[in-house]
Every structure is written in structure tokens, then in C-alpha cells.
Amino acid sequence: MKAVISxxxxxxxxxxxxxxNLEALKNGKxxxxxxxxxxxxxxxxxxxxxxxxxxxxxxxxxTRSLAFTALNEALDDAGLQAPLSGFRTGVxxxxxxxxxxxxxxxYTAFRKSGNADLKPVNLFLKGNLAESVAxxxxxxxxxxxxxxxCSSGTDAIGIALSWLKTGLCDxxxxxxADEINRVPLCGFGSLGILSNSLCAPFDKNxxxxxxxxxxxxxxxxREDFYIKRCGKPSLYLSGYGSFADxxxxxxxxxxxxxxESAIRKALSDAGVLQADICFVNAHGTGTLDNDKVEGSVLSxxxxxxxxxLSTKGYTGHTLGxxxxxxxxxxxxxxxxxxIPSNAGFECKDxxxxxTPVTENTDIxxxxxxxxxxxxxxxxxxxxxxxA
Amino acid sequence: MYISxxxxxxxxxxGxxxxxxxxxxxxIEPSRTGSIPAYRVxxxxxxxxSLTKKMRRADRFSRMAVLSAVDACRDSGxxxxxxxxxxxxxxxxxxxxATTFSFIDDILDYGDTNVxxxxxxxxxxxxxxxxxxxxxENRGPTVTITQFKFAFxxxxxxAGSWIAEGRxxxxxxxxxxxxxxxxxxxxxxxxxIAKEGKINPFAFSDTPVSVPGEGSxxxxxxxxxxxxxxxxxxxxxxxxxxxxxxxxxxIDADGMSANxxxxxxxxxxxxxxxxxxxxxxxxxxxxxxxxxxAALMLKNQIAYxxxxxxxxxxxxxxDETSAKNLNEIYCIxxxxxxxxxxxxxxx
Amino acid sequence: xxxxEKNLAxxxxxxxxxLVENLSLEDIRxxxxxxxxxxxxxxxxxxxxDAVEIVVxxxxxxxxxxxxxxxxxEIFYSVDTLARYIYVNKKTT
Numbered sequence: 001m002k003a004v005i006s007x008x009x010x011x012x013x014x015x016x017x018x019x020x021n022l023e024a025l026k027n028g029k030x031x032x033x034x035x036x037x038x039x040x041x042x043x044x045x046x047x048x049x050x051x052x053x054x055x056x057x058x059x060x061x062x063t064r065s066l067a068f069t070a071l072n073e074a075l076d077d078a079g080l081q082a083p084l085s086g087f088r089t090g091v092x093x094x095x096x097x098x099x100x101x102x103x104x105x106x107y108t109a110f111r112k113s114g115n116a117d118l119k120p121v122n123l124f125l126k127g128n129l130a131e132s133v134a135x136x137x138x139x140x141x142x143x144x145x146x147x148x149x150c151s152s153g154t155d156a157i158g159i160a161l162s163w164l165k166t167g168l169c170d171x172x173x174x175x176x177a178d179e180i181n182r183v184p185l186c187g188f189g190s191l192g193i194l195s196n197s198l199c200a201p202f203d204k205n206x207x208x209x210x211x212x213x214x215x216x217x218x219x220x221x222r223e224d225f226y227i228k229r230c231g232k233p234s235l236y237l238s239g240y241g242s243f244a245d246x247x248x249x250x251x252x253x254x255x256x257x258x259x260e261s262a263i264r265k266a267l268s269d270a271g272v273l274q275a276d277i278c279f280v281n282a283h284g285t286g287t288l289d290n291d292k293v294e295g296s297v298l299s300x301x302x303x304x305x306x307x308x309l310s311t312k313g314y315t316g317h318t319l320g321x322x323x324x325x326x327x328x329x330x331x332x333x334x335x336x337x338x339i340p341s342n343a344g345f346e347c348k349d350x351x352x353x354x355t356p357v358t359e360n361t362d363i364x365x366x367x368x369x370x371x372x373x374x375x376x377x378x379x380x381x382x383x384x385x386x387a
Numbered sequence: 388m389y390i391s392x393x394x395x396x397x398x399x400x401x402g403x404x405x406x407x408x409x410x411x412x413x414x415i416e417p418s419r420t421g422s423i424p425a426y427r428v429x430x431x432x433x434x435x436x437s438l439t440k441k442m443r444r445a446d447r448f449s450r451m452a453v454l455s456a457v458d459a460c461r462d463s464g465x466x467x468x469x470x471x472x473x474x475x476x477x478x479x480x481x482x483x484x485a486t487t488f489s490f491i492d493d494i495l496d497y498g499d500t501n502v503x504x505x506x507x508x509x510x511x512x513x514x515x516x517x518x519x520x521x522x523x524e525n526r527g528p529t530v531t532i533t534q535f536k537f538a539f540x541x542x543x544x545x546a547g548s549w550i551a552e553g554r555x556x557x558x559x560x561x562x563x564x565x566x567x568x569x570x571x572x573x574x575x576x577x578x579x580i581a582k583e584g585k586i587n588p589f590a591f592s593d594t595p596v597s598v599p600g601e602g603s604x605x606x607x608x609x610x611x612x613x614x615x616x617x618x619x620x621x622x623x624x625x626x627x628x629x630x631x632x633x634x635x636x637x638i639d640a641d642g643m644s645a646n647x648x649x650x651x652x653x654x655x656x657x658x659x660x661x662x663x664x665x666x667x668x669x670x671x672x673x674x675x676x677x678x679x680x681a682a683l684m685l686k687n688q689i690a691y692x693x694x695x696x697x698x699x700x701x702x703x704x705x706d707e708t709s710a711k712n713l714n715e716i717y718c719i720x721x722x723x724x725x726x727x728x729x730x731x732x733x734x
Numbered sequence: 735x736x737x738x739e740k741n742l743a744x745x746x747x748x749x750x751x752x753l754v755e756n757l758s759l760e761d762i763r764x765x766x767x768x769x770x771x772x773x774x775x776x777x778x779x780x781x782x783x784d785a786v787e788i789v790v791x792x793x794x795x796x797x798x799x800x801x802x803x804x805x806x807x808e809i810f811y812s813v814d815t816l817a818r819y820i821y822v823n824k825k826t827t
Contacts (some may be wrong), residue, residue: 185499
């Protein structure tokens, strides 16, 4: 059984649909800047989505609004319309912020008096991403909100693949979404991994990541089901691999064996060899540790000529959304035949054996890999194929 | 897939033996240390001298998950760190929310620049699973999921997929939820708390009562029959109607949904009915605890007595602990009459 | 000179208590930590997450900001080096 990617949708600081995103990437446009969503004394730039399409904007549910924006574009792209109750539909979406009850004003009131208006709690209970997407689409299959920190989106897509392969559903909605929020901004700041300037993935002088927000959603279908519905597929989701570091709560395993195993598993799951991969959309957050480990693993697995990049210089690190957004970019790049330059990169780091692409680059080939590394030592990778 | 091990942390302690003892003992008074009666997990349950170093940073939520996961492994007799074919799926409704609020305390008390990175790290939903994989030295896929309605059922479905497609030979599949002070407040405001501390699972009421609980359950699920075997989990689905005639229905009624009248339908099937929420408390992830009870009953071929106050619809309840020929048990959770799940277990 | 040594000893004692409490070193007593024991890696076995936690500890308790973690590596070598850094840099109250 093969899994067809029949629709993609995206919203990020680079644009509120796929066309705008690709335009920004092509022109090297980086919309990072100071936080506007809330007031903070933290100096770190972020990648915010400036305007949400009105029909998707719901107050107090920003992550959900972002997810629905990308979802609508993906459904359009796939030629599907809600409700999807006529099909066996599963929903699998990654996030971090939307899974946490973390409303600061609610908690401030509660702390003061032991009483607080429950509106944020009620919104939270309505806002489980997969549950609310499944409900809006009348989806009757499995639904899971993946909370695997920074690999959530990639894992969500991998889980959808498992469901399709084992016949649990015909269509799966998969991806990730996250918002800029004060709690993780303070948290990542305390970990000392936020950069004071725009991030520079894989660069010698990189000084940390920038948080971002957005959503990337894929519509994935069983091939037999899709062919009956639409005809010839143009993209496939061909493989997924995930391995744990079993090492540390926040630091990646220095030898990178967890990531390496995840990549090798994704390749074997897809039935392809290293040489078949024409580019890698790397996690590349811009932190010292991540880029060093990831760079050496990529060179170990693919050799020193591999074309690779991180797109976080255009979107920031969108946490639970990153895997979804980067899968959308990877799929779009395979379709269009080019990848953008690795924004922010200037100087080669002697500790990283390979160099990312530094200009818009044509790609020839059918397979690409997208990787995610997370907090807690999760490493995940997916393989996407152009038909 | 085979059920080859169970680990549990709940209000009356730790381990499948404590759970079995509790099922035999029946109802006990909930603790009344907070703003509502609740089945809380004591601090003494969450310490383990053999894991002190590895758990030093772990918060309550992670400790509950670690201890139940470690126990499920031990119970299964499977030597985990020799194989990468073990997956981990942890499902939760609310995650480590007490730690999130403690981190917000830091923001409010010390400002945005002066907050604890350890608290932040622990407040991320997958911290608990990360401790589990690190302590078990397991490199297989590790996923944390969150759901309000059917967290455990979806975790089981994922575990089943991983085993079916050959990604894993075993999956440690579990749930964890904690009851922090903010959650107590939300429960107090949003639920009908049973003031006398008695959940009434078989009232099938449109205004059910609850006594919130907390804890964690992990189930070791295996492709092949293992050294230890409780039975098989054969199917998890979301059917429109329930079909089949099991020996026993175990129902998740515990006052967490606004309306439990949907459970009235299963009375007509004529099978014996049970439900053990009064033993561990009301939780959105309570299904995992009832699943553990069902697995234990299959293994021991004993049906445990249910605790109840009244039985207004004359359901055929399991009202004594006795040896029974149990071949098939269905675990049922009904949120609204049209939204239901069924987990089928076989001897 | 005598008061400097006394002051340093007090800082070391306080530091050890703060380390045990803030880093949840459950199986270690403050007095078990030696003044010159290596904090990271082989010695006390602290890691990168402890390092950023110590940054917070220094900020909250001594009003000190460690911005450059490269400099931090020397300061964070042992309780003794930390105490000396605090002694020299702490804001007078």
C-alpha cells in the first residue's frame, strides 16, 4: 500500500498560504521581529503570523485558528470538502502550546483569590486540535493530538502513515500547529537557546533559535482510494522512522545515533537508498548542539555532497508545527524542482562537515527527507516522493 | 496483541498486586486534603530508592508515569534494553499541568528572564515519556498523545498499528494524569462532585457524580504471547452500535461526562456489567485503569465485586468477587449516545 | 583578609545548600559536596540543564547575570570557583 499526499496547506510568518510562503522563500524574505502578541522584556526576535484569515480567527484559540487556516487550504488542494463523514477519516496533528492549560491571566486571578473566570479553561477543553478538527470534519476514524515537543508534526505524519498502512482509515489529516506564547518564550529563554538576532542554522556563529508560529497540514490517502477518487497521484508519503535518544531531557545525544537510526528507518520504510535522496529538509534550529549533531549525522548517512537546508530562517522554530510546515515545504520543493537557500548561513563551522545550500538550488530526483529532533530525545524523519 | 504486563500507580499504591487488593477490598473513603474529596496519589508512593538519581528532576506527573512503566516492564519479564523493538505510547488528558502553573508562578514572581529551565522542561507534555525511555534505556519510537475523550483508546489503536506493521514487537502503552490545585478548582466548578465521596457508575444518570482521581497505568502489549500473559486485546473501535455477547462489560462511567444515560443501552445485552471507577477515581483517562481490571480478571478468571450505591435500572451487576469463566470482556466508554468506543479483550 | 576568607566560606556553605535544593540532588547532603569537587561531568555529575539552572540560582540569590556560557565554564568549575565569582561580583546589599 502506498500513501498519496493529495493536498497541502500552510501558514507561517512567511505567508498565509503556500504561494506566499514559496514567494518569500524564493526571495529570501525573513519576517522575524520583536514580539507583538504580548508584552515581555525578553529581547529575542520571533516569527509571528501577522494576520489570520478572518473566517478562521477565533479569539483565545490561536493555534486552532492557525491549524484551520492550513487545513482549509489543504482540503481545497485535495479537492475535498467537509464533512468527510462518507469516508474513514483519521486526524493526527502535533502541537505543544495548544495542549497546555497555561493562561496567565486566569492563573493570576486564581492565585490571588482562589477564584477565576473559567472561560480560558472552557476554550482549552474545546481546543484539543485533533478532536476539534475531527469534529468539524465529522471524521469517524482515530484522532490523536501528538505532543512530542519539537518532533510532534513529523510524528503526527508518521502515525497517519501507520494508520493508512494498517487499513484504519482511507484519508488522514496530518501535520502540526503552534502559536507564539509567553510561556515557551520564557522557557526557551531560560534554557539559554534563544538567539538575540535572526537565527543562522548551521552557521559557525549561530547563537540559538527564534521561536515562530504557524501550521502545516497534509491530506494523505490510501493510493487505491485516491486513484478511484481522483486519478493519478503526484506525491507520496513513503516512509517514517522514529528513535529515542534515551539520553537526556533537553540535550541531544552527542553521537547522534538516535537521529541516525530514525533516518535509516525512514529510508528502509520507504524502500529507498541514501543515494535516492535528492535533498534533506533538516531540523536545523540554529542552536549550537542541534546543528552540530544533525550536521554530522547527515554527512555520515548521506556523504558530504548532500544538498540540505533548514527553513527555520524563514519561519522560526514553530515547535509542534515545525514537522508539518517542513513536510509541506519538502513536498512543494519536490513538485517545483527547487529548494531555497538556507537563510542565515554565512560561515562554515569547522565542527560541521557539510554546508547547506546558500542559494536557490534546482533539484533533480524523486525522494526527499525531512527531519525533526525534539526535547526529550525524540528523533523522527519522513521520506516524501514525487511520482 | 497480547497483554504481557501491567504497571499501575494509583491512590492505594503501586503495582498490579496493590490494584488487585484494592479491587477485592472495594470502596474506601477518598482523601479530603484539598478543596474537594479526591483519590490522590501519596508522595510516599512516588519515591523509589533504586531510581532516585534518574528521577531526581522528575515532577509528580513524570514519576507516576515512570513507576507504572517500569513496573509494567518488570511484570512482563521482557528484557527491554536488549531490544529496540519496543515502542512507548503515553496518553494524557491534561499533562503535567501542575508544573506548568508552577512555571507560571516563576514568571509572575521573578519575571520573564528569571524562570526555572528545569520546571519548563518538565512542563512539556513529553517529559514523562522521555524519563521513561531514558530509564528503560529504550531507543524505540516514543510518542506522547493528548485527548480528552478517548486518549487511552487512541493509544491502543496506535500501539496496534505499530505492532501490525512490524515497527515494534512490543509497545508500552499507558496513561497518566495528575490532579493539581488548578485542576481541582476546575473540577469543583465544572463537575458534580459526590460530596459523600461515592461515585455511582450504574445510576446511568443525566447528572452523574464524580470523585476525581489521579495516577498512571502502563500496559505491555506484545506481538507474541510472552512469559506473562493476561489475555489478548483484539479490537479497539468507535462503532455506531455494539454487537456481540461478551461475558462481561466493563464500563467507564465515572461522572466525567455530562450525561451517562447512553450506558443504559448495554443493560439489554444480558451480559454481566462491572465498572471500577470508585476504586481509582474519576479521570478522563480512567479507561486505562478499567482495562487493567479487565485484563486481570481474564488472567485470574475472577470477576471482582463492583461498588455501587444503587441500581435504578436493574442492570445485571457483578456484585460479588468470585471465580468466573471469562472468555471475553468488552470495555466500553460512552461520551454521548452517538460517541462510543469499545475495546475487546479475550482470554 | 580574614574577613574575605570568612565571607567566602559563608558563600560556599550557602551555595551548597542552594545547589542541593535547586538541582533536586536528593541523595546528596550539602556538606558532602567538596569545595574543589568538579561540578560537571565526572565529579558531582551535573549536566547542561543544571548549568542553566545555576544561572537562574545566581541571578535570584546574588543578583548576578552570567550571559556568556563560555565564561560560565570556568566559573562553574567547582563550588570554590563559583564562590569566588560571587564574592567579586555580587551586588552589595
